[in-house]
Amino acid sequence: xxxxxxxxxxxxxxxxxxxxxxxxxxxxKRMDVVGVFSVAFVAAFGGGTVRDLLLDRRPLFWVxxxxxxxxxxxxxxxxxxxxxxxxxxxxxxxxxxxxxxxLGLFAISGTSIAVAAGMSPGVSVLMGTTTAxxxxxxxxxxxxxxxxxxxxxxxxxxxxxxxSLAYIGLVVVLGLGSExxxxxxxxxxxxxxxxxxxxxxxxxxxxxxxx
Amino acid sequence: xxxxxxxxxxxxxxxxxxxxxxxxxxxxKRMDVVGVFSVAFVAAFGGGTVRDLLLDRRPLFWVxxxxxxxxxxxxxxxxxxxxxxxxxxxxxxxxxxxxxxxLGLFAISGTSIAVAAGMSPGVSVLMGTTTAxxxxxxxxxxxxxxxxxxxxxxxxxxxxxxxSLAYIGLVVVLGLGSExxxxxxxxxxxxxxxxxxxxxxxxxxxxxxxx
Amino acid sequence: xxxxxxxxxxxxxxxxxxxxxxxxxxxxKRMDVVGVFSVAFVAAFGGGTVRDLLLDRRPLFWVxxxxxxxxxxxxxxxxxxxxxxxxxxxxxxxxxxxxxxxLGLFAISGTSIAVAAGMSPGVSVLMGTTTAxxxxxxxxxxxxxxxxxxxxxxxxxxxxxxxSLAYIGLVVVLGLGSExxxxxxxxxxxxxxxxxxxxxxxxxxxxxxxx
Numbered sequence: 310x311x312x313x314x315x316x317x318x319x320x321x322x323x324x325x326x327x328x329x330x331x332x333x334x335x336x337x338k339r340m341d342v343v344g345v346f347s348v349a350f351v352a353a354f355g356g357g358t359v360r361d362l363l364l365d366r367r368p369l370f371w372v373x374x375x376x377x378x379x380x381x382x383x384x385x386x387x388x389x390x391x392x393x394x395x396x397x398x399x400x401x402x403x404x405x406x407x408x409x410x411x412l413g414l415f416a417i418s419g420t421s422i423a424v425a426a427g428m429s430p431g432v433s434v435l436m437g438t439t440t441a442x443x444x445x446x447x448x449x450x451x452x453x454x455x456x457x458x459x460x461x462x463x464x465x466x467x468x469x470x471x472x473s474l475a476y477i478g479l480v481v482v483l484g485l486g487s488e489x490x491x492x493x494x495x496x497x498x499x500x501x502x503x504x505x506x507x508x509x510x511x512x513x514x515x516x517x518x519x520x
Numbered sequence: 521x522x523x524x525x526x527x528x529x530x531x532x533x534x535x536x537x538x539x540x541x542x543x544x545x546x547x548x549k550r551m552d553v554v555g556v557f558s559v560a561f562v563a564a565f566g567g568g569t570v571r572d573l574l575l576d577r578r579p580l581f582w583v584x585x586x587x588x589x590x591x592x593x594x595x596x597x598x599x600x601x602x603x604x605x606x607x608x609x610x611x612x613x614x615x616x617x618x619x620x621x622x623l624g625l626f627a628i629s630g631t632s633i634a635v636a637a638g639m640s641p642g643v644s645v646l647m648g649t650t651t652a653x654x655x656x657x658x659x660x661x662x663x664x665x666x667x668x669x670x671x672x673x674x675x676x677x678x679x680x681x682x683x684s685l686a687y688i689g690l691v692v693v694l695g696l697g698s699e700x701x702x703x704x705x706x707x708x709x710x711x712x713x714x715x716x717x718x719x720x721x722x723x724x725x726x727x728x729x730x731x
Numbered sequence: 732x733x734x735x736x737x738x739x740x741x742x743x744x745x746x747x748x749x750x751x752x753x754x755x756x757x758x759x760k761r762m763d764v765v766g767v768f769s770v771a772f773v774a775a776f777g778g779g780t781v782r783d784l785l786l787d788r789r790p791l792f793w794v795x796x797x798x799x800x801x802x803x804x805x806x807x808x809x810x811x812x813x814x815x816x817x818x819x820x821x822x823x824x825x826x827x828x829x830x831x832x833x834l835g836l837f838a839i840s841g842t843s844i845a846v847a848a849g850m851s852p853g854v855s856v857l858m859g860t861t862t863a864x865x866x867x868x869x870x871x872x873x874x875x876x877x878x879x880x881x882x883x884x885x886x887x888x889x890x891x892x893x894x895s896l897a898y899i900g901l902v903v904v905l906g907l908g909s910e911x912x913x914x915x916x917x918x919x920x921x922x923x924x925x926x927x928x929x930x931x932x933x934x935x936x937x938x939x940x941x942x
Binding site: 335338339340341342343344347348358362365367369371372375378379450451452453 | 573574576639640642643646653657661664665666667669670671672673676677678723724
């Protein structure tokens, strides 16, 4: 029971962090209120929606848990009052943390739902990573940018992969229960992301060879 | 019966208007015939397709009513003969009207289908608005532009929201029949859009606060 | 049996060619390893995934044939070792051939699956063409470019349409078996594309009329 409450708290934090990234990006592009809402919703719910579509899962998670829709709605509506505070240094740090938790949670939710639907380990890792990054990719496509997660050069999707692999190793190989394995997977994904940000780890760029 | 005929007439007008917006946008980008067809189809059918995918509805509406496919096909093929006339002033006005009717009709079709599928009022409004705007958003993404509907600053999606709310109020709260409520909802969405265009209403921009 | 083996060989070639186009495009944009993987996967599997979603077909083809996922994975991982060779003149020619085979095969796989699912000829041609081009379109959208297939001006999607029409003519009108018709359809699509490239055929551009 306590574990479930913890998972919900993490999911709320992740959803808020992802929605906020959409909100800020849309404002940078000087979008109107419709754009800000749309991009915030897509950033927060895009990954999970694509996961549910690919796995043919209904009701969609935001239909089942409509409270998340209203949470993001309330967040966007009230943004003028709190956004300034969030954009200060402490706020940026807070957002990085929330985003890392969102990454971990969405990766593991995608992986565990795919495993429960009978998908193979390889497909499950792909579903987890997709759930974690598609929201951000769609946010950047709507803002007419190359997706940041593709050019960041600091590990982000790879942290999701690591967490998904940890989850699958614990559940499929070691036979651990799903809740404990979820916490471990989130710890791996979120923890490695926080380390990557703290120590500014860099992925190698892949250059096209010169003829 | 007469109401249904009216709804079909509006749907034809809306589909034509949305397809035409795709056609013109693709030509502006100097696309070839394949691009013009693709963008016109996506603009006309994108919103309804996403609605059907999210609600897991088959057959897709353009599979069920294949005539719409052929209508857009014929429209694009014959564009060189009529496009010049449409781009004159009277034509531009005509397109704004057709687009406003398309907006209203697609919003209400999305909302009413969602209500019939047992969705909550909040989700139904979201489905209606999604149906109304996704075609235009996808059109602009394919043309490598920030979606116009996000930066227009004249109410567009908000008119869809208003029409959806009117429909839901009449059906769910007042128990009105679906056809009459549809007409009322379309009247609200289309009417408010026409007023917004006529009087050049502006939405407030949301600026990022300066640190 | 021999025909099936031939079809599988063509599918492997097409998947590799499409993945390679994503890989190269992502590298041109200086994406990191995550971007390169994502764009290669989307280019290779995007068309078939959209086809399966639209037709409500599960398991998705890359869940059913997971070997394709690992093939592309291995290809991307090993790219630094073979990419230089591929980018030389002979390699570019080889890629054009593989791409033309991919075009033909994906078009016919989309068409034949749609026919088998009871779709009308018109919808089946649309599904075939969608399967063939959506991977490339999504690849270019992720790279923040106008889709090349929309501006190429050399026939590409039209070759897919021609192959789809040939398949449908042979199966629906003449009652030929699906395997022979598939080979004929692929021959039409791939052959016309190779001719278009060899002789540099040009589609007319569609210009907006001047007022």
